[in-house]
Amino acid sequence: MSNMNPYASHATYDVAQASEAERTTFIHKTYMHLGGAIGLFVGLEFLLFNLVPAATMESLVTRMLSGYMWLLVLGAFMVVSWLARSWAEGGASRGAQYAGLSLYVVAEAIIFLPILYIAMRISPDIPAMAGVLTLVTFGGLTVMVFVTRVDLHWMGKYLFMAGLLAMGLILCAVLFGFNLGVLFSGVMVALAAGYILYDTSNVMHHYRTDQYVAASLALFASVALLFWYVLRLVMAFSSND
Incomplete structure (x- = not known):
């Protein structure tokens, strides 16, 4: 499970009040x-799958998914996510912000290992198919927000509550060993689309013009969430073919 996008900005910043040149540069x-x-992210996955021996990769994935190990992996991911957020969104140096973004990308690359490994066992073409679908969906949602220039900041609290509910269902599925199924993946794709709309709107209206690292991290978190569940659907x- 990818994260429920904890990087979305909830405060009001001054992008909307910036000059056109400053706004364009920020975007x-x-x-x-x-x-x-x-x-x-793509480069890290390529290196991991091409440099790590197949037997070692299979053993690693098996250990990550065994018993309650996946809960520990998710817990570690959430801790790393919080740390990355504090570095990227805080008033730290630019280097610390980049470190936060890089740390988050590395964490996503690691947590994606099991699902990508399983997907490639089904068909090597599945990750590429899911990637194209994800990018097309992301592009369409982005264009919609930029064309309409709508402010969707009000969606934040609803997305947060939906994310908490989804996390609870995922936790129960891991603890009690049941499959959430295709319908859940479809709902999560819709939730990820909501996050993308929300984050894109914030890029246009609610970040400071010096917060482009934090803004890119928020968008990447939402794209990763979308990719995770599109990948599950394609799998x-x-x-079933």
């Missing part, structure tokens, strides 16, 4: 950093 930097984060449909 450009945000999406450049998002592209860099996605590139780093489910591929397994």
